[in-house]
């Protein structure tokens with residue numbers, strides 16, 4: 248089961264976005280628009296949190312997959328390539344999260 252990446256899933260999402268909403272959940276979400284897609288993303292995030300707190304490994308894997316898929320749909324609707332997110336993560340690799348937090352203005 249190796250070799251499958253988020254880049255591969257991003258391509259599938261882009262292809263399925265053009266399918267008929269009757270035949271594709273991706274196309275259905277894209278047709279419904281960002282408010283609906285983002286709401287779905289929020290639901291999946293909540294379900295992922297619940298699985299993590301419950302220490303349910305199987306649920307956490309499943310909900311994490313739902314979460315990442317729905318994030319890719321939201322990025323697609325926003326016309327943001329996954330690469331932009333990966334570039335931002337790469338940019339952050341030089342600095343620890345704690346350093347970054349300390350460098351921010353106190354709120």
Ligand SMILES: N=c1c2ncn([C@@H]3O[C@H](COP(=O)(O)OP(=O)(O)OP(=O)(O)O)[C@@H](O)[C@H]3O)c2ncn1[C@@H]1O[C@H](COP(=O)(O)O)[C@@H](O)[C@H]1O
Pocket residue numbers: 259260263270271272273274312313316
């Ligand atoms: N990875 C996913 C994926 N993960 C979750 N889902 C769908 O997301 C939907 C919402 O998930 P929920 O767990 O909330 O299900 P639900 O409770 O029935 O949702 P509601 O109807 O109540 O809103 C379900 O229909 C899931 O099938 C996904 N749908 C598609 N993909 C990928 O996208 C590809 C194309 O799918 P289609 O666009 O449907 O052709 C698939 O082959 C997969 O690779």
